[in-house]
Amino acid sequence: MGRLSYWAGAEEKDVRVLVPDLGPLTSIHDRARELFYFLKGGRVDYGLEHSHKFGHCRYGRLYESGNYEEWDEHHPVHFVCHSTGTQVVRILQQMLADKRFEGFEEITNADWVLSLTSLSGVLNGCTRIYLDGINPEDGHSLTSISLLQLLRIGVVIYEWLDISVLKRYYGFGFDHFDLSWRKIGLRGLVKSLLYETGPFASRDWIGPDLSIHSAVKCNSNLQTFPNTFYFSYATRMTKRFLGFTVPSSIIEIHPLLCLRAFQMCQWRHPTHAPVPYHGYRDEDWHDNDGALNTISMLFPAFPTPHPNCRLGPDYKDGQSLQPGIWYYTLIEGDHIFFIISKERAGNRFDLLYTSIFERCRKQMRRLITDPRLVEVI
Numbered sequence: 001m002g003r004l005s006y007w008a009g010a011e012e013k014d015v016r017v018l019v020p021d022l023g024p025l026t027s028i029h030d031r032a033r034e035l036f037y038f039l040k041g042g043r044v045d046y047g048l049e050h051s052h053k054f055g056h057c058r059y060g061r062l063y064e065s066g067n068y069e070e071w072d073e074h075h076p077v078h079f080v081c082h083s084t085g086t087q088v089v090r091i092l093q094q095m096l097a098d099k100r101f102e103g104f105e106e107i108t109n110a111d112w113v114l115s116l117t118s119l120s121g122v123l124n125g126c127t128r129i130y131l132d133g134i135n136p137e138d139g140h141s142l143t144s145i146s147l148l149q150l151l152r153i154g155v156v157i158y159e160w161l162d163i164s165v166l167k168r169y170y171g172f173g174f175d176h177f178d179l180s181w182r183k184i185g186l187r188g189l190v191k192s193l194l195y196e197t198g199p200f201a202s203r204d205w206i207g208p209d210l211s212i213h214s215a216v217k218c219n220s221n222l223q224t225f226p227n228t229f230y231f232s233y234a235t236r237m238t239k240r241f242l243g244f245t246v247p248s249s250i251i252e253i254h255p256l257l258c259l260r261a262f263q264m265c266q267w268r269h270p271t272h273a274p275v276p277y278h279g280y281r282d283e284d285w286h287d288n289d290g291a292l293n294t295i296s297m298l299f300p301a302f303p304t305p306h307p308n309c310r311l312g313p314d315y316k317d318g319q320s321l322q323p324g325i326w327y328y329t330l331i332e333g334d335h336i337f338f339i340i341s342k343e344r345a346g347n348r349f350d351l352l353y354t355s356i357f358e359r360c361r362k363q364m365r366r367l368i369t370d371p372r373l374v375e376v377i
Contacts, residue, residue, distance in 0.1 A: 002169055004340075006019070006082075006339055006340065007019065007082075007339055007375055008338075008339055008340055008341055008342040008349065009342060010338075010342075010349070010353040010375070011375055013353055013354065013357055014357050014361075014373055016372050016373060017372075017373045017374070017375060018038075018039070018067050018068060018372060018373070018374045018375070019374075019375050020034070020035055020038040020039075020067075020374065021038075022034050022035060022038075022088070022173065023171070023172060023173015023174065024172060024173060024206075025155065025172045025173060025174070025199075025205055025206050026172075026173040026174065026199070026204075026205060026206065027199075027204045027205055027206060027208075027209055028084060028087050028088050028091055028206065028209045028218075029046075029050060029091060029204075030046055030173075030176070030204070031084075031088045031173075032088050032089075032091040032092040032095060033045065033046050033047065033060075033095075034060065034061070035088060035089070035092055035374075036092060036095070036096075036101060037061075037063050037066070038063060038066070038067055039066055039067055039068045039069075039071050039077070039374070040066045040068070040069060040071055040104070041063045041064070041065050041066025041067075041069050042062070042063060042066070042103075043059050043060070043061070043062045043063075044059060044060035044061050044062075044063075044176075045058060045059055045060075045101070045102060046058055046059070046060060046176065047100070051176075053202075054199075054202040054203075054204035055177075055197065055198075055201075055202050055204075056176045056177045056178070056199070056202075056204065057176045057177075057178060059176075060175065060176045061175070068372050068374075071112060071372075072107060072112060073109055073111040073112055075371065075372075076111060076112050076113060076114035076371050077112070077113060077114060077371055077372045077373070077374050078114055078115045078116075078117070078360040078371055078372070078373045078374070079113060079115070079116045079117065079373075079374050079375075080117045080119070080356060080360075080373060080374070080375045081116065081117065081118050081119065081121055081375070082118075082119045082120060082121070082338075082339055082375075083119075083120055083121060083122055083291075083292070083335070084121075084122055084206060084209070084210065085121070085375075086116070086118040086121025086122065086123060086232075087121070087122060087123065087209070087215075087218065089113070089116050090116070090222050090300075091218070091222065092113075093110050093112075093113045093116075093225065093228070094110075094221070094222050094223060095108075096108040096109060096110055096112050096113070097109055097110040097223070097225065110223075110225040110227065110228065111225075111227050111228070113225075113228050114228065114229065114360075114371050115228060115229040115230070115231070115360060116228065116229070116230050116231070117231045117232075117233075117356055117360075118230075118231065118232040118233065118297070119233050119235075119338055119339075120233065120234070120235045120289060120291075120292060120297055120335050120338075121232055121296075121297055122210060122215070122292050122296055122297070123215070123219075123232070123296055123297060123298070123299060123300050123301070124212065124215045124216075124219070124293075124295065124296040124300065124301055124302050125139075125210060125211050125212030125213065125214060125215030125216070125276070125296060126210055126211075126212070126291075126292045126293050126296055127212070127264055127267040127285050127288075127293055128210075128260060128263075128264055128288075128291060128292065128293075129207060129210040129211050130211070130267075131260075131263050131264070131267070132146060132147045132148050132207075133146025133147055133148030133149055133207075134148065134207055134208065134210070134211050136211075136269060136270055136273050137270070137272075137273040137274070138213065139208065139211035139212065139213025139214055139276065140203050140207075140208035140211065140213070140214065141203075142200070142207070148207055152200045153193065155172050155174070155200075156179065156189070156192045156193055156198060156200070157189075157193075158172065159172060159174050159177075159179035159180065160179055160180065160181050160184070160188075160189045160192070161181065162179075162180035162181060162182065174198075174199055174205075177198055177199050179192060179198060184197075211276075212276040212277070212280075212302070213276045215296070215302070216276055216277045216302050216303050219300045219301075219302060219303065219304075219306075220303060220304075222300070224300065224306040224307060224324060224325075224326065225323075225324065226323060226324040227323050227324070228323055228324070229321060229323050229327075230299075230323075230324075230325065230326045230327065231311065231326075231327050231328070231329075231356075231359075232297060232298060232299060232326060232327070232328045232329070233297075233328075233329050233331050233338075233352070234294050234297035234298050234328060234329070234330050234331065235289040235292075235294070235297065235331050235332075235333045235334060235335060235337060236248075236287050236288070236289055236294045236330060236331070236332060236333075237249065237252070237253045237257075237261055237288070237289050237290055237332070237333065237334045238261065238265060238286065238287045238288055238294075244265070245265045245283075245286035245287060246262075246265055247261040247262060247265070247290075248332070252334075253290055253334045254290065254334050254335075254336055254344075256290075257289070257290025257291055257334050257335060257336070258290065260288075260290050260291060261288055261289075261290040261334075264285075264286065264288040264290075264293065265286050265288065266286075267282060267285060267286065268282050269282055276302075277302045277303050278303070289333065289334045289335040289337075290334045290335050291334070291335035291336075292335055294330070297328075298326075298328045298330075299326035299328050300326070306326055307324060307325045307326065308325060308326040308327075308328060309325050309326070309327055309328075310327070310328060310329070311327035311328060311329045333345065333348075338352055338353075357373065360373060
């Protein structure tokens with residue numbers, strides 16, 4: 001978005017920080033593939049089977065030179081992720097372990113990732129996506145009348161118009177679907193709007209990935225690897241009052257998130273719809289930061305909790321950090337408290353990112369050289 005820094009300048013705190021530009025509405029799978037080639041270089045390969053299943057081009061953007069071409073298990077990276085970026089990196093790491101990148105099968109493994117730090121990461125899905133229009137009965141289809149239906153129509157038309165000046169400023173990341181009027185014409189636009197073709201018809205976009213249903217399925221196939229350090233910062237702007245969960249501060253929460261915080265506090269899963277996992281309770285999902293549920297940001301918990309431990313404030317002195325464990329910390333703040341504008345967080349902004357970067361540099365060690373930091377949104 002022009003000169004706007006998503007990370008509010010946090011990327012300038014270290015000289016070896018890379019910030020990839022990934023599609024904001026593309027699926028987690030597609031973003032993971034793009035992230036690999038952003039670092040390693042080459043033409044983005046979304047995979048033959050995946051591209052055929054979801055009806056888009058197999059190949060995407062060409063990176064003539066990678067931003068970190070030496071990336072391997074001896075030159076690993078630290079990933080700092082916000083929101084959906086956390087699941088993007090988890091899927092990328094699983095792909096590395098499963099050797100899913102053609103031409104690199106002999107060399108990739110999970111140890112290419114030294115650490116993953118999640119800021120307000122959507123590890124277990126969220127209820128907001130149901131409020132916006134994803135059907136809670138199946139976790140992937142869209143309800144007929146909803147905010148996401150309006151978004152879908154706007155995005156399809158925006159991509160079809162393909163106005164270069166606008167797309168240079170902001171793109172949704174669907175170039176591999178060939179939605180431009182130059183490629184599909186008026187008939188293609190109509191088919192996309194009628195749900196017959198495109199990412200929304202094939203459900204290869206971010207919406208379904210954010211449902212609890214999809215997260216449970218995803219977590220069943222993703223590992224927490226024994227040689228990687230995992231940290232998560234969960235944000236919350238709610239409290240208990242007279243037996244109800246309510247926003248803790250209307251003044252401190254961002255105005256765009258205030259109404260959402262109220263709605264998520266009142267969420268009730270439809271009684272006629274099957275619950276997304278065994279043992280589901282609405283009250284577990286009421287605490288939130290105005291965009292995501294706090295329970296989703298702690299550690300991968302459903303269907304089976306991954307190894308986890310609360311990270312104490314004095315961990316440097318009394319808590320030995322071990323790989324293969326999700327260390328989580330709870331922070332009072334909304335979903336965009338530590339991005340976009342550092343003024344809102346004040347001193348806490350600098351303290352957070354300084355501690356993250358210092359930990360990456362000094363606290364975590366493997367037999368490596370000089371790892372890179374990568375921030376993913």
